[in-house]
Amino acid sequence: MSEYAIAADGLTKVFKTRGGLVTAVSELTLHVQPGETFGLIGPDGAGKTTATRVILGLLRRSGGHSSILGYDSMRDTYAIRERVGYIAQQFALPADLTVMENMQFFAHVQGVSPRQQKQRIPDLLAFAGLGEFTERLAGRLSGGMKKKLALACSLVHEPQVVLLDEPTLGVDPVSRREFWHLLGKLRAEKGLTILVCTPYMDEAERCNRVGLMVNGRFIAYDTPKAIKRQVNGRLLEFTPSDTPNTLALLQNPSRLGVDGILEVQTYGAMLxxxxxxxxxxxxxxxxxxxxxxxxxxxxxxxxxRMEEAFISLIRRQEEERVDGKRLSVVGTA
Amino acid sequence: MRKRQQRLFALVRKELTQMLRDRRTLGIIMAIPLIELFIFAYAVEMTVDHIPTAVVDMSQDDESRRLVEALVVSGFFDVDVYLNSEAELIHALDAGQVRAGFVIPPNFAEALQRGTAQVLVLVDGSDSFTVQSGYSAALSVTQAFATDLMLQKIDRLGQDVGGVPIESFTHVLYNPNMDDMVFIVPGLGAMLLQYMTINLTATVVVREREMGTIEQLLITPTRPLELMVGKMVPNILFSFLAMMIVTFTGIFWFDVPFRGNFWLYVWLTLLFIVSGLGMGLLMSTVAQTQKQVQQLSQLVAVLGLLLTGFIYPRPPMPVAIQAVGGLIPLTYFVRIVRGIFTKGVGLEFLWSDVTALLIYSAVIMTLAAVTFRKRLD
Known part of the structure; x- marks a missing residue:
């Protein structure tokens, strides 16, 4: 067990709500190797945040097992908290403290000695590109800078594992790229193990392995390359002169008299x-x-790409659930 | 151990920095007790005098005029309206023009001689303080008037009865001039302090939860108890400062005498603050938003005003209501603070209330610590 940086076996979380029991995470099993970047991907409400919180020990689990660095999520909560960095989904650093005060606060709370702080904090701020903004209130930073500050704060105690819950939500594309560049550096230079929740497929492609989560469970769990191979057929891209009509025809290929059409997805004006x-x-x-x-x-x-694969896999999953057979692969039989 | 200290220190510093940074809120928090003190001091009068009064004098003789004069001299009644009938008087009371009225029937002087004189007193019952003061003042003024007449009569008969058979001397202890401020200031300080501690504590905890920062804090090695203490320390400091401002303003501006031991007052004030913080923490486990905190602390404030003996005496209240008052720490502290401040007594007389407050604080803090969770669910 303990050779994995992050492990979950049959992890289940059930919430009691007024409407009854809601299973947010169901029998989730995942194993993340040290130094690996693992992506927990899936649509909103799939249970990514809940799974992350249970693994961290922020929520009580209802069943199964989970551990980080061999420490049990429930029993060894504080051992985990000393060794793990975490960025919650919402920007959750005190907005009325400056960048420097935030860094120092989290450093102190994590028990980083003042001598280590003197060295580490400027390094981290420079790394995150926040060196010039030490006196700025966290609440006045741009969305991308907030995320970078959160990352810097979560790294101040030099954790071996970080869990990032949609760290680039609401961040512009340039900042997103910068953020992932930072993560790449951490992975390469420090061998950091990263678990990242994201709904963005381009980010999923940057992970060593991903788990595609829908309705609390994985419908795919592999490398991005392998997942893309799970998609049936080959992909064509084009812009039709009349998109609505074309779409209607392609969704009902028998009307068109062309065999071998597996699935159609819209992509902006393109199909x-x-x-x-x-x-x-x-x-x-x-x-x-x-x-x-x-x-x-x-x-x-x-x-x-992951995006097409993702949509295709989810669609297949839903159709299986509704009809108990694969409608999307009509024509291949 | 070293890390625990480092964490605690960091948490306290964070809370202090955040509090000091929000200057406006801090200013409001510190100014409100003072503003309320001045409003109470200058606006609130427990005893009502100079009641606007109308007189219907149907006699218009020397004796009736002497009675009216006695009413005016007493200081309780300002007779500035003269009317002709009881109906007119009731109209004036209806209109709110006057708060009290006297109807002196015809031939008052003659009736006095016969010993059958009557005076009708009408008091505006829609205001309880006016009723209380007006009723007793009218009674004592007319009684004194009658006694006086009686003595004159006896005197004229040439008999010596040596004055009234019983004369009572009332000596009001601790507050000989019956100054309302002596009554109000110590209790008011205590009440404001209670509102402040409960409100401040519940607000900072709920705000953390509302902004989502609690999640980022819970994921650190910080223990829930440390989080709790970190939030309490700055609140204790500010609440104590506010209490001292109110106390010293009372002593030096309003000349309220402080007769007891100041250090005892300080220590028991701190104990009281802790009990209020505990209530605030407990409230933060019930209230989920700052709005709910405001509503709940309003409720406690009103209960504090009505049930704790700050203004209305507790003994006449039904036992069940007294028990509700007993759930509010202010009930014990009002007695303590009046004991030290006004009566100048020490622990030998206050021990039962102090013990109650100690037990209260211990219980509520334990409850708060238990409910202050380290997880999100």
Whole structure:
């Protein structure tokens, strides 16, 4: 057990609400190796935050087991808290303290000696790009800077493991990239184990392994590459001249008379279409659609990304749940 | 141990920094007790005198005029309206023009001689303080008037009865001039202090929860008890400062005498503050938002005003109501503070209330510590 940095076995959390029992996390099993970056991904309400809180010992578990660095989440709560960094989902540092006061406060609370603080705090602030803002109130920082300050504060006691709950929520793309750059540095230089909850698929691609969580349980648990391979078919991208009509036709491929159409997803003005064999299907498709007076612009085959894989897997899961069979793979049989 | 001290110190410093940074709130917190003290001091009068009064004098003779003069001289009645009938008088009372009225029937002087004179006194019953003061003042003024007449009569008959058979001498201890401030200031300070401690503590805890910062604190090695103490220390400091400001303003500005042992007063004030903080912590486990805190502390403030003996005496209250008052630490502290401040007595007389307050603080702190959780659920 203890060779894992973070471990959960059959972890379950049930909330008692007025409407009855709600299972937020159900039989979750995950093992994170030291130095690994693990992504807990999934839509809002999937149970990512609850799972993280239970693993940290912030919430009582209802069943199963969980530990960090071999310390049991419930029994060895304080041993965990001395060795782990955490960023809660909402920006949760005192807004009426300055950047420096926040750093010093968390350093003291974590028992970092004043001598160590003198060295570590400026280093961390420089690392987070906050060196010039030490006197600014935390509440007056931009969204990205707040997250970086939270990261710096969570690292002040040099934890071996950090758990980040949607650390880039509400942060602009540039700051998000910077934030992940910092995480990458930590992983490379300090061998930090990172568990990150995120709804962003581009962030999921940066993880060594991900668990795709829906309704409290994993529907996929592997490397991003392997997960993308789970998706059936190959992916085409194009912009149709009439998107609503095209979408309606592709969702009901028998009307179009083209076989091998597996799944269609919208992507802005573009459509993403999974087909079994592009070389065979592209000419058929172009012909069938032009018969309907629709032209396709910029048609090309692309590598499926986590986003497409994610949507496809969730859709498949839901359809299985509703009908008990795979509707999305009609045509491959 | 060293780390525990370091954590505690950091928590206290954090709370202090946050409190001092919010200057406006701090200013309001510190100014409110003083403002309320001055309002109470200058606006609130427990005994009502100079009651606006109307007289219906149907006799218009020497004796009736002498009675009216006696009413005015007493200082309780300001006779500035003369009316012609009882109906007019009731109208004036209805209109709120006057608060009391005297109806002197015709032939008052003659009736006096016969010993059958009557005077009708009407008092505005919609205001309880006016009723109390007006009723007893009217009674004592007319009684004195009658006694006086009786003595004159006996005197004229040439008999020597050597004055009234019984004369009572009332000596009001501790507050000989019956100065309302002596009565109000010590209790008022205590009441304001209670409101402040409960409110401050509940607010800082609930605010932390509302802003979500509690989660980030709980994930550190900080123990719940340390969190609790960290929040209490600055509150003790500020509450104590406010109490001293009120006390010294009372002593030096309003000339309220302080007769007891000042250090005893200080120590028991601190004990009282702790009991209030405990109540605040307990309240923060019930209230989830700052708004709810405000509502709840209003309730405690009103109960404090009515049930603790600060203004209204407790003994006449039903036992069940007295028991409710007993749940509020102010009940014990009002007696303690009046004992030390006004009567100048020490622990030998106050021990039962002090013991009650000690037990109270211990119980409520234990309760608060137990309910102050280290997890989120």
């Amino acid at each position: 993403h279409l999974f087909v079994d064999d592009p070389a065979l299907r592209v000419p058929q498709l172009t012909a069938a659609l032009s018969a309907q007076g629709i032209t396709l612009d910029g048609l090309r085959e692309i590598e499926p």
